[in-house]
Amino acid sequence: MAEVLQVEKRDLLGSANSRRLRNSGRVPAVLYGHKQDTEHLAISQADAESIVRHHAKIVELQGAVTETALVSSLQWDPLGIEILHVDLQRVDLSEKVEVKVPIRFRGEPVGARHGGIVVENVHEVEIRCSAVTIPEYVVLTVLDVDAGENRSAGDITLPEGVELLTPVETVVYTIEIPKGAKDAGTGEEGEAGE
Numbered sequence: 001m002a003e004v005l006q007v008e009k010r011d012l013l014g015s016a017n018s019r020r021l022r023n024s025g026r027v028p029a030v031l032y033g034h035k036q037d038t039e040h041l042a043i044s045q046a047d048a049e050s051i052v053r054h055h056a057k058i059v060e061l062q063g064a065v066t067e068t069a070l071v072s073s074l075q076w077d078p079l080g081i082e083i084l085h086v087d088l089q090r091v092d093l094s095e096k097v098e099v100k101v102p103i104r105f106r107g108e109p110v111g112a113r114h115g116g117i118v119v120e121n122v123h124e125v126e127i128r129c130s131a132v133t134i135p136e137y138v139v140l141t142v143l144d145v146d147a148g149e150n151r152s153a154g155d156i157t158l159p160e161g162v163e164l165l166t167p168v169e170t171v172v173y174t175i176e177i178p179k180g181a182k183d184a185g186t187g188e189e190g191e192a193g194e
Contacts, residue, residue: 003051005060007041009040011040028040052074058131070088070091094131097130100125104139104140106140109145110143118174122166125138126165127165129163130161133162140173142173145175151173
């Protein structure tokens with residue numbers, strides 16, 4: 001079920017007015033897309049935080065505007081604490097949208113148990129699917145990854161109707177062999193050769 005946001009229109013634009021708006025407990029937002037006019041809106045700080053807390057991708061706007069929208073992006077303050085601005089894109093629930101979703105890595109890899117170092121190279125992938133079926137995350141099972149091996153975006157398990165847009169060869173997960181293990185092995189061989 002989509003998150004419901006109460007919105008009001010804002011006529012005063014610019015950074016000073018946006019700062020005043022944030023000081024009053026509201027966050028500036030913009031709604032665009034579908035070849036319609038851009039709407040300048042304000043939502044409560046609590047609603048903006050709810051979007052983050054629930055990982056909402058699709059929201060229902062009520063109040064000054066009644067629309068279904070995709071949360072396109074959130075702009076944060078330099079410390080990543082306060083939401084400064086919300087970009088919303090109009091969406092038809094039957095149309096396909098392109099979004100980024102986080103990757104969840106499942107299982108304890110065999111390589112980590114053998115002393116390998118886990119490196120999560122990529123934390124999200126871009127997908128295309130209908131607006132109503134956007135997954136909260138996608139899963140990559142890493143149980144059988146050994147030291148010196150990796151997994152790519154093409155190894156991710158995708159829900160039905162979801163298409164991967166990130167190149168399939170993009171390495172998202174690696175188990176590196178510790179440098180000490182490599183050096184110790186070559187060092188012993190070098191001494192034996194002498």
